[in-house]
Amino acid sequence: MKKILVPAALLLVIACSPKLIMPAQTDVDRVSDRYPDYTLGELNKGMSLYKQYCGTCHELKMPNSKTPEEWEHIVPEMTKKANKRTMTINAEAQESILRYLVTMSQH
Numbered sequence: 750m751k752k753i754l755v756p757a758a759l760l761l762v763i764a765c766s767p768k769l770i771m772p773a774q775t776d777v778d779r780v781s782d783r784y785p786d787y788t789l790g791e792l793n794k795g796m797s798l799y800k801q802y803c804g805t806c807h808e809l810k811m812p813n814s815k816t817p818e819e820w821e822h823i824v825p826e827m828t829k830k831a832n833k834r835t836m837t838i839n840a841e842a843q844e845s846i847l848r849y850l851v852t853m854s855q856h
């Protein structure tokens with residue numbers, strides 16, 4: 750019984766984790782007014798920091814589940830929460846995560 754349950758549980762976890770859209774150059778182009786020097790490399794870095802820091806207490810939220818204005822509110826709050834829990838999201842990482850979420854929220 751156990752032998753069947755473990756893979757089944759694993760599969761459920763994989764199936765339930767949200768699928769983040771892979772960033773593309775068109776996403777960078779879309780936010781060029783807001784972030785003039787932004788690059789695809791920076792956008793990808795933001796996504797990996799987001800995955801690293803923001804899925805530990807709850808599931809990763811989809812970037813398009815909030816508006817840019819909401820993300821500007823939520824990310825500093827969540828950074829505070831995370832840093833209370835011994836994580837160290839520095840100002841640069843916080844900005845990188847915010848830019849990723851704002852950019853992909855408009856996908």
Ligand code: HEC
Pocket residue numbers: 799802803804805806807810815823824827828830831834846
């Ligand atoms: C230390 C644990 C912790 C970490 C790390 C964390 N969160 Fe949260 N998050 C929470 C808790 C607890 C809630 C629910 C209560 C609340 O909204 O304050 C929440 C709620 C949220 C919500 C829903 C808020 C709403 O109003 O709908 C979003 C979106 C979110 N987190 C995004 C993030 C992002 C982005 C990061 C990474 C920067 C992050 N979280 C990291 C604990 C965490």
